[in-house]
Structures are given as C-alpha cells and as structure tokens.
Amino acid sequence: MSAEPKRKRTANSFKKDWLDEAVITATPTAHDDQRVYLRDVFVYDENEGIITCLYCHDAMVSGEFSNGKKWYNNVWKLDFLKRHLKSKTHLYGVQKLRNKNPLLPAHGILKMLSETPEERNRKRACKEEIVILIDNILLAVKMNSSLLSVQDINDHMAKYVRIPESWRSKNYAFEFLESIDVVISQEIMEEIASADFHTLTVDESTDISVSKCLILYFKYRVSFEYKTRFGGIIQLKSCDAPSIVTAIEEFYKKYRLELDKMVMFTSDGAAVMLGRRNGVAAKLKERIPHLVQQHCVAHREDLGIADTWKEVKLLQDIETLMRTIYSMFSRSTINRCKFQNIAAACENEAIAFKPLNEVRWLSRHFALQAIIKNYDSLIAYFEEMKSNDPISKYCFKKLKSNGVRIALEVLNAVFEQLAALCKIFQRQGLTPIDAQNFAHAKINKLRQKYLGDTTFWGERVDNLLARISEEEIATFDSEGLLDFIKLLCDHLIERFPEGEHEQFRELAKLVDIGGTFLASSVECERGFSLMNSIKTKLRNRLGERHLDMIMRIKSYQRDGCVIDKMKVYEEWVSNKDRREKVGQ
Template sequence: MLYVKYRYQDTVKVKFLKNLDVVSCTALSLYNIIKQYFNDNNVRLERMIMWTSDGAEVMLGKYNGVQARLKVDSPFLLEQHCVTHREALATKQAFAKVSYMSKVEGIVKAIYNHFSRSSTRQENLKDIFCVLDQKEIRMKRVHDIRWLSLGEAVTAIVRSYDVLVAYFSGESKSGKDPTAMGILSAITTYRDLLGKLNSLNKALQERNIRPSDAGRSVKRTIDSLRERYLTAADDAITWGPSMQKLLSRLPDMTELHGNKEESQKLFTSDVKHLVSELNINLQHRFPDTAFVNNFDIFVPALFPEERSVLYGVDQIEELYRRYRTLLPAEDLETISDEWDDLKYCLKESYLNCSQEEFCLDLTVDPVKRQQYPNMAILAEMCLVMAASSAEVERGFSQTNLIKTKQRNRLSAQHLDMLLRVKLCYTGLQSLDATKVYNNWLQAKRRRLIFDNPHSSDSESDMDC
C-alpha cells in the first residue's frame, strides 16, 4: 500500500496513492512493482526525497532492501524508519528487560479475560460500580498490533481501582474464585508512565509530523521521564498523581498487598530500572546525529534569542554537500550568504510561526522564492519529509474492514477502488453523477433496461 506526502499550492497533503497487487514479497519484486507504477504515471523517481516504512529488513535493508534499490534511481533519497514503530519497539524492549514489569501486560490481559468470559462477573462488577456511586468503566482489551491499547487498558484499571479492589476482595474472601487473590496483588500499575508514552505515541502519529519534530518530541519525553523518575535518591521516586493515589491505598490492604514499605521498594527499583532502559532505547532509536536534524534550522522557535553569525552554518554546509546538484548555488559561499540574510528575516518576521508555516511561506511566496532560491528548495524538501507511516497503518485497518472473510475473493483492483472511495471521499457536493455514470457505461458492454411504457420492445432492450 502506497501513500504520498506532497505540497499542493499552500497546503501539505498526505494521500492514499495505490493498493498494489503484490505477487512476491521480496525486495526486488516490491521495488519493480513500485518503479513500474511510477513509470506508468510519468512520475520521476529521482524527485523522491524520503522513503518511510516499518523496520522490516525487506523494506529498509542497507544493501538489498527496497530503499537501497530506490536509491539507485534517486541518489538523494533518505530512508526513514517510522517513528511510531520505533517508539513502540523501544517500549517493548524496555518492558522485556524488567522481570516484574514484563508481567504487566499479562496481568492486564488476565483482568480483561476474567470479566469478558463471564456475564455473571460483569454483572457483579457493575453492581459494585452502582454501590460505590461511580460511573461504569469497561475493561479494555490489549491488542498486540495497536500501539495505544496497553496504556488505555491500564488507565481503565487505575480508574476502576476502588471497584476492582472491592470486587476481588469479596471474591477472595468468599473463596469463589481461586485466581482473584493473584490478580489483586498485581493491580497496581504505572498509569503515569504509560500516560507519557501514550502522549508521545499520539504526537508521533500526527499526519504532517516531520522527522525533526519527532526527535524533539522524543527528547522532551526522555527529559520528562528522567526528571520525574531518575533525579531523586536511589531509594526514592517523585511519583506522579496517579501513583500517589494508588500507594495511599496500600496501608488499608496489608492482608492482600503485604507491607507498604516493601511494596514501595519494589515499585521504586522496578520503575527506575524500567525508565532507565526506556531512555536508553529511545536515545538509541532516535539519535541526535540524524541527518534530518539539519532541517531544524527552519524552526523559528529554535532560533537563538541573541543574534549569532554562526547559527546554522554547519547545518547549511551539511545540506549543501548532500543536495548541491539540486541547488542553483554555484558554491558553498553563495548559499551561506543567502542563509545569512534569511535567518535575520526569520528572527524578525516568523518568530511565532511553526516550521510548516515558515517553510510554506518561503516556498509559495514568489518574491521570497526568487530572493532565496536555495533556501526555498530546502524548505520544500523539509515540508514533504514523512516521519511516520501511521497513515498507512490506518489504511491497513480500513483494508481489514473492507476485505472480510465473507469478501475474501476481492481482487486487488476492486479493493483499491473501495479504498479510494473510503479514504479519498470528499462528499457528494463535489460528485459529478453524470461523469460517474458515463465512466461506468463505457467501462464495458452493458445491457440497459429502460422502464418506459411508451417505448417499443426494441427501444427498451438495448445493447451498449
């Protein structure tokens, strides 16, 4: 499934392009299909700036992956491992390295299964919500392929904490459910930590997010986690509000949870270990040395408060070295002088603008494009760089909704048409019904039957 990010006039768009009919899943086969599609539609591959996909070897393999083969046709192509996939992998690896926290997902699944498989248990839980005068909250299912599902499931458990405690306490003491005691001992979860990760994940799924935006979002999350969980002494943590609320309940449940101090020590050691591993994984997967970070010079908010002659000089040099055959500048000195003029204009006129607003104005405004031709080309590259393939994942979700078990014989062509209607639909106001009818009529020979009492038999039965 192909998506494209491009600039159209003064707007940056991300659109569904084509559901390709794939015969083989090898890198060579995928490359040939993609190249053939672009050639058939008169699109020059050398104009492709970035290739973004998941981290599969067939896609991003250094020597034989699809991106490596595309670089033969487009030497300026940058490969990008989807930032949302990277964040999910970093989180998964961090959880796997902490023995206690690796069980959290299983615990959450156990709580969901405990209620989903019994209508009696669901009714009992609902009764406790009513008794405690709380709004009923449904337990959430954890989906392995949905990035936010674990955090949402944990949030549902934390918000239902009082009700779950009352339910499992009753079940344990009555002896009705032998697994209730074990589940209750692991209900305490880390909603604050997962909340930060979910917030980061949602930011990385934004439609027009650029690689440099993603890097800054990850850095803010790393700094926030470090400040909250790792700056205190070895035996202490500055717990978030949700965790403080959970810990305050432990003294009233020593029979079920054990000693409060022992519980806090367990939480402290596990959470510190988890956050340390998480920060290490995020830093490894989002390095500050990435080439795309050179485009941060086009972010007005990052411009230094005091005028600096040296600001952006190194980044401009790196960009010139890579794209010099695409730029009209004859040498590095020419483009450096152009940047020197532009950055003071940026400071004075665009300080409150976003990177997209600044780059669009520089690209679209004919006066500025003529005045800063090299910067306009670099700004346009920055605009169309795609950091995430989340939009493609949404396309896959729509595919699963359309091509169900009952419609498994849908061809790739028909599936592409249905996806185009679903994903590119703009409303009936812009639909030309006559044009649609004529296209349908001309697609193949059709037998048209007109229900007209005044027409003859020969007129009412026509082959077209």
C-alpha cells in the same frame, strides 16, 4: 514436386522494417478504418526490448501493449502486431480516444438532426439524471454500503426524482464507480507527477480474505500546500524485497510517475522494508542514489517501550497480572456479568477491559487505564471469588498490595505521556524534524520529572503514599520503576538520536524536499483500517480493483476534497459510445 510452403515472418529479434508496413485499421481520427503505417501505431524501445501501442498507452487501457510488451522466448512475428490491432482491448482504446477527440464529428449526425424538440429536451435532461445516479454511488461509498445496495437507493430516489430505469442496475453502478475513480486518480497522479519531489510511504498487510497486499501513500507539494494522498493498493504475489520493488516500479510506470522524484521512502521497521543490504529501501536506493529512508517514528517509539518492558522484572509481573485479568473476563460471559453486577452494587461504572496487544499502539495505556478505573470493583469481585478460584486468589493478593497499586498509578502516568507522544506521531503530514523535536521534548520531560534530584510521582501517587504506613511503603518498588523509566529514556534516545536530521536544518536548498518527508507510516495503518472497515466478513468477495476504487474515493472525501460530478459524467460518457442514449 510440390511447392515449398510459405514460411511465416518470424525472427529472433524485432525487425524495424516491420514498422514500415501499411495496414487498414481503426484510428482515433476517423470513424472509418484508415490506411496507416505500423510506425504510427507502435513504437519499439531498443534498450528495454519492448514494443508499445501508442493508442492503448494514450487511452490508458489495460493490457501488455499499453505499458510495453516483451517476448521472452526470442520469437518475434509481424502477425503479433496485426492481431493486436483487432483485439478488443485495442479497439476499446481507440473508441475512448475517438470519444475524447473534439475535432471528430459525432457519429450519426443525420439522426440527431432529425430528432424532434421533445426528444432533444429529454436528452438534455439525462445529464442531470445521471449526476443523481453518480451522487447515489458517492452516498453508498460514504455509508460504507455494498454497491449492490445502490439499486435500492436508486429505486427509492426514483419516487421523488426522475431516474432512467435502465441505468439503475448494479452493472452501471460499477461503471459509475470506475468513472469516479478515474477522475480522482487522474487528478492525484497528475499532481504527484507535476510536483518536484515526493515521499512514498508503504506498508504490507492482509485483508479479511487473507490476500497479501501493499498499500501506498504519497506526500508532495502543490503550489504552497503539502498534501498526503492515497496512492493505491497493489496485490503482491510474493512478500520478498525484489517482488515489492518490482510492484512499486510497475505502479510508477502505470501512472507515468518518475522514480527519480522520490526523495524519501517511509515504512515500518520490518527487515524486508528497511534491511540495510537487501531491503526494499536499499534496492530502491540503487536505482535512486539520493533516496532517504525513514523508519516510522510511531513504530520506533513502540519498539522502545516493548524492549524496555521486557528488561524489567517488575513490569513482567505487572504484565502477567494484566493479562490474567483480561483473560478471565474476556473468555467468560458469566465472570463478566458477575463483575458488572458487583460494580453496579458498589455504584461504580464497569469499564471494558482492554488486551495487551503487541502490534497495537497505545494498547498498554488502554489496558492500564481500564484496570485502574475498575480497581475497587476488581478487589470486591476477587474477594468474593477467591475462596473457590485460585486465579481470583492470586489477583486479589496482587491488587490488595499497595505497592502494586502505586506501581500501576506511576506506570499509567508515564504511559499517558507516551500515549500523547504516540498521538502526535500519528498526525497527518508530520515531518521527521518535527517528530524528532517532539520525541526529545517528551524524553526531557520524563527525565526532569522522575530522574532528577527530586522525584515527582504525581498527585494521585502522593495521596496513596500519604494514606499507607511505612511498612506498606516498603513494598513499593520505586527503584524498579525508576530503572524502567531510565531504560525507557535510553531506548528512545537510541531510536531518536541527536542530530539525526541536523543536515536538513543547515541546508536551505533542501527545505522544500524536507517538507515532503513523512516521519511515519501511520497513513498506511489508517489505510489498512479503512480497508478492513470496507472489506468486512459480509463483503469478503469484494475484489482488489473495486476495493482500490472505493478506498481512493473515501480517502479523497475524508481529506475534504470535492468530487467534480460533471467530470465524472464526461468520463462515463467517453468510455463508450453513448451519444444515442445521452444528450451532448
């Protein structure tokens, strides 16, 4: 009778006695393999049901064991732990810890002692040469150039300074980029982790390759200074609230940040973000009871304008005219050239027309300004073209009406005030209380100017009214414009109600928390603009990981921060065993 085959050590749950088994494996404390117990390498969390490799976690390497691995099929094996000890990821993490261990003697010390003075001098010079290579990476990032062009920069620099030829390749360029990113991200995340409170600002969008991503910014206080920093980009598998919340929690876990320190969640008004029951903010509040949610003030203002615009017939007629003019010149090069020639003949400058874009702040103001600056040239153009083109005839009839011209001037003056408020809302680090005060000051100014006992139209409108007859004045729909301004003020008051943040004025204990609040998600919008300027059509193969690094570096530089190149050099050296190549 044959012997029964030996069964593998499997179980439906993790066995704590597995951690008492001794193994021979690589450790950060010695160059040779050492005999250690598994409990010295792994730690098991009973509440979460996950097991974490301490070496991988401390080295911050990628992999499931770094943040905690969990088996969902309820089949646990001791071999899983032993296989991990031989994996490339684990060995790479051990090597990183060895390189950073100041008590561990350098490997190959006898070879170093046998070096000639010339060899030692050459190695000491390598540090400065590598710093030059790192500086070239920063130059490429600042110029928004592809990392593939770094080779050309290095070759050009090599004509004037000594640079090792073997380290000029694109592979080393990506290594240097990663080292720069590690130094910056560690500094930022350590500051956020050490801060008592912070605000998280998020927004979702797509890049040029239509990859859905979530961008994160943090505002926090260090000593007596409030800072707003780029956190990172997260690739989203799905755009629903649970997926976004999971992505945020994983980000916090990866960088060892405490969710409980989040005091405000700021985003645009999308339902997936700020929905009362199933939005991201609502789900985070279940985990963080003290969390305050903030609807971006710039989005709030734009929504108020958009809602008012739809309710007034006069505004709808003006919108039709503005869109018609823009379409006529944006879609036809011939029309655009003819208009430029007529403007030159009239000795006027032809200003480019702007579109009415519902997802762009200030678009209405820019579109109105372009039409008003081109007004005389437009009348001359449509007068010449009206006999052969019904659209030109419609535009000429509208623009020739003094009532329309006066309405455009009034709207331009109103939107000039709203544009100024929008620019204030886009200030970096704006707090909700400041945004509330600015909004109410602007609303009161509009009411006093247009809705008081006497209406002050402005100098340009008064001059136009003085030049036209009483019959033409009758075509000026002043009631429609005043209705628009009244509705606009009412909509803005609804979105910026009195006393919304009054509790923070009365509670001195919350002053520090209130200082970390962000009134808008403008930082995320700037982040997407930065992302689109980096990942263009010519660079659409730029991956999420490298895009995240480049954005973090550029954001860090834009904030006026100085990158410590020697720290970058030390990080780069510690990633791999380069002691035989680089002088210590």
